[in-house]
Amino acid sequence: MRHTSLLLAATLGAALVAGTAQARDYSEIRLGVDLPYEPFMYRQADGELTGFEIELGEAVCAYLEATCTWVEQDWDGIIPGLLARNYDAIMSSMSINEERAQQVLFSDPYYTTPSVWVTALDREIDIDDRASLEGLVVGVQRATLQDNYVTELYGDVVEVRRYTGGSEVVTDMRAGRLD
Template sequence: MPRSPMLFASTLAALMLATPPVLADDPLRLAVDVPYEPFEYKTADGTLTGFEVDLGNAVCAHLEIQCTWVEQPWDGMIPALMARKFDAIMSSMAITEERSRQVLFSEPYYTTPSAWITPRGRDIDISDKASLEGLTAGVQRATLQDRYVTDLYGDVLEVRRYASADDVVADLRAGRLDLTFMDYPIAEAMIEIDAEASDFVRISDFIKEPDTYFGQGVGVAFRKRDRDLAERFNQALAELKANGTYDEIMSEYFSYDIKL
């Protein structure tokens, strides 16, 4: 969804000092954590696709540069960027104060809400925190949803952390979880929600605040020294929004506006 930071301050500082900027003639390597549908996932034939993949490819075409995609597990994403395994992260990374101390962000290019979801028929009142005592909630590990639930509900909920959203949904379907807190487009893409025939319902409003957890939207993350590259991305994203390309890509994956 958007996903939460881990601190590796001393190691990252050393890596940032030791690594040169991206060379203009090198293929640009963009990192994603797969699957995270509809933002990045693979089709049945193994093709990498999704909103951010299509948008990233459009940015590269606009800049007339060659780009490749690198798959990277989420919980090692920022250290791998600093270790030069790739040149930028374009994988639903929320812009937060903590992360901004480690990486340089582009201007935000989308924002989406999170929501609480539970199997249909469960009588759960998320607004009554005391009533949640002893229930089990699933979250994807190291995401902003993980941090939000742990900080605000960890004293009443048993929080179970999973490597992927797929694993969260699998245990929700199997009855091993009472509820989950997820980036709503991810939940919408993975499980039918609220429709009469659906097995799942949303039991909260759409949640985007406070900024402490949800940041200022999602941005592309770069090493701090790669300011020129970040500015080129900012210009390309602005031009793709202005010429309608962004809206065309967005409409393929969402029935609502995710622009800031």
């Protein structure tokens, strides 16, 4: 299961730990996001951001009487971007794990999403039969829990291809470049 948490005030918390906290006006909260992940966050035809996490972030900002500013960041740089203070929090379906918890502060989880294996409709792949996986190509988004999972448990039998974003995985899956 994947527990997703808002990293609200993580930058402030990191600054306090480092002893470098300075007064800051939080009437604007900058939220780091990795697009697109429908239905959680994506751009509408008119360019406006929308989706579950965008709406949730806007609700948090409204509650805090602040304005949300959305900062786009590729996933593999999302924690470094927070630590560099490019934004105040991450609102981008980040799963809580021990490694990340050593770097940033998490809120309580706001939803849990299971990970899934996806293949073409005309394929049958049994992930429990390691021998049948030999030579298959599996796509994952780089620096995710799924990347770690596939690499650790199946990296010796499948070719793992890492992508910057989830949409690239979908594109290669649809094009038949992934099993």
